[in-house]
Amino acid sequence: MKYAFAQRTRNFQSSAVRDILKVIDQGNIISFAGGLPDDDLFPLEAVEEAYKRVFESGKHSLQYGLTEGFILLREAIAERMAQRKNIRMDTQNILLTTGSQQAIDLFARIMLNPGDIILTENPTYLAALQVFQSYEAQVIPVESDAFGMLPEDLEKKMKTHLPKFVYVVPTFSNPSGKVWSLERREHLLRLAKKYNVIIFEDDPYGEIQFDEAANYTPIAALDNGETVLYTSTFSKTVVPALRTGWVMGPYQIIRMMAQAKQAADLHSSSIDQQALYYLLRDFDLNGHIAVLRAVYKERMHAMLNQLQRLDLPGLEYVVPQGGMFFWVSLHEKINTKSLLPKAIEKGVAYVPGSPFYVEEPKHNTFRLNYTHSVPEKIEFGMSQLVSVLEEAYEAITTDKALTEI
Numbered sequence: 058m059k060y061a062f063a064q065r066t067r068n069f070q071s072s073a074v075r076d077i078l079k080v081i082d083q084g085n086i087i088s089f090a091g092g093l094p095d096d097d098l099f100p101l102e103a104v105e106e107a108y109k110r111v112f113e114s115g116k117h118s119l120q121y122g123l124t125e126g127f128i129l130l131r132e133a134i135a136e137r138m139a140q141r142k143n144i145r146m147d148t149q150n151i152l153l154t155t156g157s158q159q160a161i162d163l164f165a166r167i168m169l170n171p172g173d174i175i176l177t178e179n180p181t182y183l184a185a186l187q188v189f190q191s192y193e194a195q196v197i198p199v200e201s202d203a204f205g206m207l208p209e210d211l212e213k214k215m216k217t218h219l220p221k222f223v224y225v226v227p228t229f230s231n232p233s234g235k236v237w238s239l240e241r242r243e244h245l246l247r248l249a250k251k252y253n254v255i256i257f258e259d260d261p262y263g264e265i266q267f268d269e270a271a272n273y274t275p276i277a278a279l280d281n282g283e284t285v286l287y288t289s290t291f292s293k294t295v296v297p298a299l300r301t302g303w304v305m306g307p308y309q310i311i312r313m314m315a316q317a318k319q320a321a322d323l324h325s326s327s328i329d330q331q332a333l334y335y336l337l338r339d340f341d342l343n344g345h346i347a348v349l350r351a352v353y354k355e356r357m358h359a360m361l362n363q364l365q366r367l368d369l370p371g372l373e374y375v376v377p378q379g380g381m382f383f384w385v386s387l388h389e390k391i392n393t394k395s396l397l398p399k400a401i402e403k404g405v406a407y408v409p410g411s412p413f414y415v416e417e418p419k420h421n422t423f424r425l426n427y428t429h430s431v432p433e434k435i436e437f438g439m440s441q442l443v444s445v446l447e448e449a450y451e452a453i454t455t456d457k458a459l460t461e462i
């Protein structure tokens with residue numbers, strides 16, 4: 058039978074990361090591909106105890122919930138964001154979502170008409186690009202460096218294109234791992250107010266910072282509550298399976314997103330939200346995050362030690378200050394997508410960089426995750442990857458085609 062799908066489905070694309078994970082899950086592969094926290098660090102006992110408290114609270118806990126989300130959890134998030142991020146908003150300005158990914162989708166749904174323009178970094182979060190393209194938006198990249206969007210190019214494109222919003226991941230970004238300077242954050246906010254443009258700030262990794270004394274001020278904390286939507290998630294700090302995120306910002310936008318959510322799923326899992334409330338109330342989440350930071354920092358250095366041993370022309374990377382990823386550039390003649398099957402044959406996987414680009418993809422880039430593997434696996438996996446890279450470099454220096462490797 059021939060199915061008459063909506064025209065917008067022509068813009069749907071499969072995630073390059075998910076496609077790779079399907080392949081590597083079938084074999085004994087050391088994966089640096091996914092953005093996965095370590096299962097062994099999940100607070101199982103605390104999560105189990107939190108669910109027990111939900112059931113002990115009575116059968117009403119199994120009833121339908123509010124679209125906006127469990128009120129006690131929203132209150133706890135509001136308090137936590139004020140304390141940890143200096144973002145101060147009332148509970149009516151907070152919407153609980155099925156992961157922060159749903160927050161991106163709901164915001165795009167209420168804001169975008171076909172052809173509307175969004176400004177982003179380049180490269181940027183792959184799954185956000187999938188959402189924007191599914192709503193037939195035109196995504197335009199802004200020139201950036203290690204400190205964020207370049208002010209001149211940002212203002213030029215705001216003035217020329219009048220975008221609906223700017224999407225940014227300014228703290229430990231995915232995929233590049235960069236951290237915006239405070240000056241660039243402030244400049245973006247000033248321009249957004251000048252040109253009446255909303256900022257959508259995505260911050261899933263902000264709690265995983267390796268220097269506890271460092272202060273990475275969210276753009277939302279610089280705002281008066283009118284210009285910035287801020288979203289984050291418990292997936293990286295508690296467990297991904299809870300699929301609980303939140304978005305906070307101007308009430309008019311949050312209210313419209315809640316109406317869109319009613320049409321999508323009525324509300325996210327209320328039993329999971331209640332469990333998270335009890336966990337936040339009774340569990341030392343800050344202490345748990347401190348453990349995550351220490352462990353992930355050690356693993357980052359294990360991967361860094363292997364990268365530092367490489368002496369390859371064109372090799373570039375930034376040492377992460379937090380988050381979950383290394384972003385690596387190689388010689389311009391190396392195509393990391395073509396090289397991936399060879400790496401998988403050697404028992405190691407990464408994500409090629411090209412799908413993360415809005416335009417003019419750099420095929421000599423790739424992303425490495427260090428949070429899901431213990432140092433011993435990182436060392437062995439990197440040794441296998443190094444051998445693949447060295448073969449590729451040998452091929453280009455002897456004028457062989459990369460596909461012949």
